[in-house]
Amino acid sequence: MADFTMPSLGADMDEGMLSQWLVHPGDQVARGDVVAVVETDKSAIEVECFESGTVDTLLVDEGTTVPVGTPLARIGTTAESQPTADRPPSTPLVRRLAQDRHVDLAAVHGSGPGGRITRADVEHAEPEPAPAPEHDKTAGPAQSARAVTGRQSGTEPARRKRSDSRPEEKTAATTRPPRPVRSDDSAGEPRAPRRVRSSPLARRLATELGVDLAEVTGTGRGGTVRADDVRSAAAAEGAPRPAVPNVARGATARLMSRSKREIPHFYLSTTVDMAAALEWMRARNRELPLSARLVPAALMFKAVALAARQVPELNGHWVDDGFVPARDVRLGVAVSLRGGGLAAPSLDRADTLSVDEVMAALRDLVARARGGRLRASETADPSLTVTNLGEQGVEAVFGVVYPPQVALVGLGRIVERPVAVDGLLGVRPVVKATLSADHRAADGATGARLLSAMDRVLQQPEEL
Numbered sequence: 001m002a003d004f005t006m007p008s009l010g011a012d013m014d015e016g017m018l019s020q021w022l023v024h025p026g027d028q029v030a031r032g033d034v035v036a037v038v039e040t041d042k043s044a045i046e047v048e049c050f051e052s053g054t055v056d057t058l059l060v061d062e063g064t065t066v067p068v069g070t071p072l073a074r075i076g077t078t079a080e081s082q083p084t085a086d087r088p089p090s091t092p093l094v095r096r097l098a099q100d101r102h103v104d105l106a107a108v109h110g111s112g113p114g115g116r117i118t119r120a121d122v123e124h125a126e127p128e129p130a131p132a133p134e135h136d137k138t139a140g141p142a143q144s145a146r147a148v149t150g151r152q153s154g155t156e157p158a159r160r161k162r163s164d165s166r167p168e169e170k171t172a173a174t175t176r177p178p179r180p181v182r183s184d185d186s187a188g189e190p191r192a193p194r195r196v197r198s199s200p201l202a203r204r205l206a207t208e209l210g211v212d213l214a215e216v217t218g219t220g221r222g223g224t225v226r227a228d229d230v231r232s233a234a235a236a237e238g239a240p241r242p243a244v245p246n247v248a249r250g251a252t253a254r255l256m257s258r259s260k261r262e263i264p265h266f267y268l269s270t271t272v273d274m275a276a277a278l279e280w281m282r283a284r285n286r287e288l289p290l291s292a293r294l295v296p297a298a299l300m301f302k303a304v305a306l307a308a309r310q311v312p313e314l315n316g317h318w319v320d321d322g323f324v325p326a327r328d329v330r331l332g333v334a335v336s337l338r339g340g341g342l343a344a345p346s347l348d349r350a351d352t353l354s355v356d357e358v359m360a361a362l363r364d365l366v367a368r369a370r371g372g373r374l375r376a377s378e379t380a381d382p383s384l385t386v387t388n389l390g391e392q393g394v395e396a397v398f399g400v401v402y403p404p405q406v407a408l409v410g411l412g413r414i415v416e417r418p419v420a421v422d423g424l425l426g427v428r429p430v431v432k433a434t435l436s437a438d439h440r441a442a443d444g445a446t447g448a449r450l451l452s453a454m455d456r457v458l459q460q461p462e463e464l
Contacts, residue, residue, distance in 0.1 A: 002051045003071040009040055009379040016040050017065040018072060019203070022096050027055045029075065033091045034375065036072065043248070043343060043372040045379055053077040094119055100197065102127040198225035209234040227372065248341025259400050263318075264439040267398050270451045272458055273421075274414055274429045280461035288356075296414055297388050298359040300431070300454075302464050304409050305329045305350035305358075307453035308384050313446050314437060315383045317404040323441040332382025332402065333362065335369040343369045344402055346382035355464045381405065390414060396432040406438035407450070 006016050020037040029035055034046040035055075056074040060066055094117055098105050103125045110117035196213040198206070202225045206213050209230060216233045218225035277299050285293040308315040308329045316325040331350035335343045345365050350358065368374055387399045390413035397410035412432040419428040433454060435447045457463060 001056060002053070002075050002077055004035065004049050004051070004073040004075055006038065006066050006068050006070045006072055007047055007376050008068045009038065009045055009376055013040055013068060015065055015067045018060050018062055019044055020062055021058060023055050023058075023073075025055050025057060027095065029053065029055060030091070038376070040251075043337070043369065043374060045372075045374045045376055047376040049075060051075045051077055094122055098122045098125075101125075196225060197223060202227045202230050205230040205234075248337050248343075250341075252341045255402065256400050259403050263401050263403060265401060265436055266439050266444060266447070267434065267436055268444060268447045268451060269396065269398075269432060269434040270455060271417075271430050272433050272455050273419065274431050274458065277458045277461045278414075278429055284355075292356065292360070294355060294359050296431075297390070297411070298355050298362060299458065299461060299464060300388070300411050300433075301331060301333075301347075301350065301362065301386055302353070302355050302358045303454045303457040304384070304386050305331050305347075305353075306457050306464075307450050309351045310453045311446065311450040313442050314407040314450050316406065316441075317381065317383070318406050318438055318441055319404055323406065326383035329384070330380070330382045332385030332405070333365055333369075334385055334387035334399070334408075335366050338370055343374070343379075344382060344385050345369050345374050345378040346380065348377070384409070386411065390431065396434055398434050399436050401436050401438055406441040407447070408436045409450075409454075410434040410436065 006018075009016065016038045018036060019039045021035070022037070023029060023035045029049050030052045031050055032048050035049045036047045038045050038047050053075045056076045058073050060070070060072045066072070095105065097103075097119060098108075098117075101122060103122050105117055105122075108117050108121050108125045109115075111121055112118045196216075197218065198213055203213065205211070205227050206216075206225075211230050211233050213225055213230070216225050216229050217223075219229055274296065278296065281294050281296065281299060288294070308331070312325050313323070315329055316323055318324075328349045329351040330346040330348055332344040332346045335345065337343055345368075347353065347358065347361050347365065353361065365374075365378065382402070382405065384407050385399075385402050385405060386409045387397055388411040389397045390411055393413055395412040395415060397412060399408040399410045401408050410433070412434075414429050414431045416427050417430050418425055419430065420426075421428065433451055435451055437447045
């Protein structure tokens with residue numbers, strides 16, 4: 001039996017809130033499946049499990065905040081975790097989607113490897129017909145199950161009659177506090193509260209802004225309330241609200257303050273000629289569809305990853321008064337969040353990706369970071385971070401190192417400048433690349449090697 005614990009989703013995370021379970025006891029999971037959603041100060045993050053098996057017990061309820069390392073669930077790793085005939089192989093996210101869409105997975109043909117049911121299979125499946133209304137609408141799941149069993153055996157009416165004749169139960173029922181009656185209730189009949197389908201980030205924003213989710217019209221799939229819906233509802237109400245602290249901004253402030261207190265920074269910069277890289281990019285884009293075309297940032301990010309592999313002294317973490325080199329290049333991408341604050345999700349093994357793969361990964365990663373849909377594996381501490389403000393017109397950026405990392409590369413806007421090449425003066429596209437580094441881990445000469453390695457790669461873009 002293995003414990004699934006609250007993961008550490010960044011150097012500044014001490015605790016997290018379990019926002020949503022995507023599995024139930026008895027569900028089968030595979031290594032890498034998303035099983036829960038955890039909310040941090042910055043965003044809601046989908047968390048994967050690291051064991052294959054069967055979910056045995058959920059130890060923490062939704063909405064509970066617990067410290068990092070707290071067991072959240074127990075997963076059995078025995079042979080009983082293999083899929084059975086009545087439960088087709090699928091991931092927890094797919095099962096949750098099927099539940100939301102009222103799709104019977106047993107009737108769905110899986111198109112994935114080994115017959116595994118994919119998200120696309122569920123989206124194209126026909127939903128089950130709506131269940132017939134029950135006579136007793138107030139019965140909960142357990143009561144409904146007993147009612148069905150009773151009808152099948154013919155004993156339920158008698159049992160209910162005996163139960164109704166017990167005076168102590170009538171007395172107990174009459175002592176309960178009265179429930180407010182809604183105008184649309186039939187004869188004051190109590191109803192179970194309607195659960196509003198909403199994203200974790202939307203629920204957090206609704207709490208911060210004082211918005212009732214039940215009054216918000218969802219524009220997401222199946223009427224799901226999204227964060228933008230909550231913001232629009234808050235703006236439409238127009239009532240003055242008390243100032244709400246920006247938790248993402250506060251988390252960034254604490255981390256950056258720690259960095260400047262603990263890390264003795266040094267800074268370097270260089271100017272990189274981008275003529276060869278841009279010419280190669282334009283030629284490559286002529287071969288690609290519009291949706292997959294490259295932008296200069298993809299080339300520069302790949303160049304930084306290759307440079308980090310060549311200069312491992314800056315690719316790692318400062319832990320317990322010593323530098324620990326990383327086994328792979330996990331390239332962090334500094335992303336500004338809507339409403340303030342920063343996130344730095346990572347591209348795993350970025351030095352091994354093609355430029356096309358880096359481009360696709362950047363698009364996906366930035367969109368999900370701003371939408372609060374990152375996964376735990378993408379928030380583990382990067383080995384080196386890149387911040388790119390060129391699209392916002394900034395020519396140079398000297399960043400602050402994200403602890404426990406020891407280096408951060410800054411990229412500015414590509415501009416045309418007069419440059420002397422082979423004794424001749426001409427106008428060339430250039431970019432300012434900077435390095436902020438931890439002087440405890442490296443010296444200026446080491447930092448210069450990393451910037452020089454990045455420059456060399458961009459002068460030979462065919463090697464990207």
